[in-house]
Amino acid sequence: MLFSTTLLASIVSLALAAPSTPKVVTFPVTKHHRDSKFAQAHLHTRQTPVSIANQQDYYSIALGLGTPVQNFNVLLDTGSSDLWVYNVTDTNDCKKGGCAFTGQYNDALSSSYVFLNDDYSIHYVSGSAYGNWGTETLTVGDITLEGFQFACANNAGGQVGVMGISVENDESIQPYQNTYPNFPVALQNAGYIDRLVYSLYLDSQTATSGTFLLGGIDYAKFSGSLVYLPLADSGGMDLNYNSISYNGKDYAGSGTATLDSGTSYTYIPDQAFQALASALKLGALSTGGTGLNYIDCDSDVTIEFGFEGVTIVAQSSQLVIPESDGKCVFGIQSDSQSEGYDLFGDTFLRNAYVVYDLQDSVIGLAQAEYTTSSNIQPVTGPLGN
Numbered sequence: 001m002l003f004s005t006t007l008l009a010s011i012v013s014l015a016l017a018a019p020s021t022p023k024v025v026t027f028p029v030t031k032h033h034r035d036s037k038f039a040q041a042h043l044h045t046r047q048t049p050v051s052i053a054n055q056q057d058y059y060s061i062a063l064g065l066g067t068p069v070q071n072f073n074v075l076l077d078t079g080s081s082d083l084w085v086y087n088v089t090d091t092n093d094c095k096k097g098g099c100a101f102t103g104q105y106n107d108a109l110s111s112s113y114v115f116l117n118d119d120y121s122i123h124y125v126s127g128s129a130y131g132n133w134g135t136e137t138l139t140v141g142d143i144t145l146e147g148f149q150f151a152c153a154n155n156a157g158g159q160v161g162v163m164g165i166s167v168e169n170d171e172s173i174q175p176y177q178n179t180y181p182n183f184p185v186a187l188q189n190a191g192y193i194d195r196l197v198y199s200l201y202l203d204s205q206t207a208t209s210g211t212f213l214l215g216g217i218d219y220a221k222f223s224g225s226l227v228y229l230p231l232a233d234s235g236g237m238d239l240n241y242n243s244i245s246y247n248g249k250d251y252a253g254s255g256t257a258t259l260d261s262g263t264s265y266t267y268i269p270d271q272a273f274q275a276l277a278s279a280l281k282l283g284a285l286s287t288g289g290t291g292l293n294y295i296d297c298d299s300d301v302t303i304e305f306g307f308e309g310v311t312i313v314a315q316s317s318q319l320v321i322p323e324s325d326g327k328c329v330f331g332i333q334s335d336s337q338s339e340g341y342d343l344f345g346d347t348f349l350r351n352a353y354v355v356y357d358l359q360d361s362v363i364g365l366a367q368a369e370y371t372t373s374s375n376i377q378p379v380t381g382p383l384g385n
């Protein structure tokens with residue numbers, strides 16, 4: 001039954017052997033080039049969901065569910081807030097390869113599964129996903145969380161499963177049920193981290209992995225200092241920007257964009273994109289299925305994203321993306337291809353070191369340094385300028 005009012009708040013997450021020090025947790029995030037048979041983007045759990053065709057790159061983390069552990073790979077997504085994987089009984093979705101990559105959960109093989117309800121339902125442009133809510137023992141790296149709430153999908157359009165790490169307000173059960181502790185919150189509740197803070201470092205376009213650091217900041221991975229900006233609203237990772245500039249000219253003015261690690265590219269207001277496209281002499285839409293326009297592979301294009309007190313600079317090396325046919329595409333596109341939502345996805349995020357502070361609803365931004373050295377410090381108190 002849809003939209004029941006089950007009191008999910010009564011489900012308590014317990015931790016096994018939470019550490020006393022240091023209170024940081026690091027996971028690798030692995031970059032994947034999506035096979036063309038993955039025809040759809042990830043699910044987006046906003047009220048008017050966004051579905052973007054043919055996303056080529058995504059970042060995943062490995063996790064386990066159940067007793068004994070069953071293994072999964074899911075897209076790490078700052079644009080949504082729930083964990084979902086496929087049900088082992090779902091065969092419709094498997095033709096596109098999403099099941100094989102994600103893994104399929106079998107509740108009959110786990111002694112720790114608890115069924116909650118069959119209300120899991122997300123609606124998005126290209127269809128719906130539905131299934132059951134349950135709780136399970138979740139393992140990620142050395143972390144174990146008992147009674148973790150997740151969704152098991154019986155139908156999800158063949159996409160890759162998702163670990164959503166945005167705010168609780170963005171959980172797909174909203175506004176019909178109470179929110180529940182999603183992954184960052186459950187980690188804090190279990191004492192693995194002191195503050196509800198994580199940092200996401202995707203590294204450069206050519207790197208094969210980045211780092212998802214919970215409860216800490218890696219001070220070696222950015223230049224200058226982090227500038228903290230308030231979230232634009234309480235519904236997700238939305239940030240106000242002041243400008244999007246090329247060659248000293250601002251093409252966009254101010255606006256609001258979602259920092260969305262689950263989206264491969266960057267989507268800006270249509271008017272700004274059209275003007276930028278003619279300034280850059282962008283070519284036609286690529287036939288490679290990215291939904292991006294061709295650009296000369298040797299183009300020298302630097303785009304500056306201006307925020308209050310900090311500018312993130314995206315160089316050609318991050319924006320000019322080689323395709324398999326030897327041609328190149330430009331990693332920024334019009335928001336007419338993202339239902340009018342402005343999304344700063346991976347082609348933006350790879351240029352920035354981003355600290356998501358869900359406790360104080362601020363986001364710290366600095367220019368990324370692509371380096372293997374690290375200087376990780378736990379976050380124990382409020383951040384801020």
Ligand SMILES: *[C@@H]1O[C@H](CO)[C@@H](O)[C@H](O)[C@H]1NC(C)=O
Nearest residue numbers: 087088089107131132134152
């Ligand atoms: C998987 O699907 C089967 C058949 O619809 C259902 O009985 C079972 O409860 C589902 N498992 C989960 C964990 O949702």
